Ligand SMILES: Nc1ncnc2c1ncn2[C@@H]1O[C@H](COP(=O)(O)OP(=O)(O)OP(=O)(O)O)[C@@H](O)[C@H]1O
């Protein structure tokens with residue numbers, strides 16, 4: 001086993017039995033690893049199993065088959081190493097597509113963002129937590145006046161930003177973000193992706209970023225895995241994947257990116273796998289107007 005791998009899956013399968021005749025093979029045999037400190041992008045069309053993968057590796061689901069290792073120790077199945085499971089729980093923070101909707105309606109924004117500190121063995125004192133909280137509010141573009149509000153009193157976009165603040169506040173070792181900005185306004189998307197990138201560079205956490213938007217992936221990921229029907233069909237360093245995609249599905253995904261180049265635009269053909277129009281080049285255009293690309 002590669003000692004640099006923080007997360008590894010071997011022949012992972014996650015099947016959902018709907019009834020006697022129907023089983024959905026959401027994950028159907030994935031084997032790969034994510035290296036310590038790596039920014040790994042997972043892409044693929046809607047329904048290919050990305051969210052299921054995120055839920056499996058964070059321990060929400062019990063895999064149907066296969067194994068998941070965290071820092072080299074088994075964290076799935078009956079023989080899971082309890083210490084490693086606990087370590088994963090402490091070190092891994094998640095933001096899901098629907099995180100905003102899942103916030104506890106009875107807690108204030110402040111309580112929600114500070115909650116992950118509660119399970120930390122070595123948590124900073126209350127004053128330090130407050131300073132971190134204020135900084136994080138600023139980073140996600142929310143005024144301190146939101147701190148005493150409840151999720152029901154703020155917009156969906158603001159709730160998602162609270163979920164993101166919560167995922168980053170403890171300086172986690174591993175962040176799993178499943179389309180974390182899909183529900184946000186385009187200008188906020190760029191700001192939040194820049195924030196993830198900024199915090200990642202500063203603290204070096206391992207980052208699994210699940211995205212539809214290939215231009216976001218291209219912008220911040222070291223390596224990209226392309227999923228199709230519950231399987232990885234291609235995995236490569238980002239530059240390599242974008243310059244020389246090998247699998248036809250990857251080629252199709254890439255052909256759907258909007259590239260702001262008139263000659264390229266004219267010659268570009270959208271291949272048949274295209275399902276949605278990604279935000280494309282607009283992301284980088286917007287990001288340029290923000291603080292990160294200065
Ligand atoms: N808990 C579940 N029970 C039954 N089927 C499920 C469950 N979760 C996911 N599925 C099915 O598994 C497949 C993969 O779903 P998943 O949500 O992982 O896809 P995805 O790649 O995240 O899609 P999207 O890009 O739309 O978020 C889909 O066919 C979905 O309907």
Ligand SMILES: [Mg+2]
Pocket residue numbers: 050051052097178
């Ligand atoms: Mg999903």
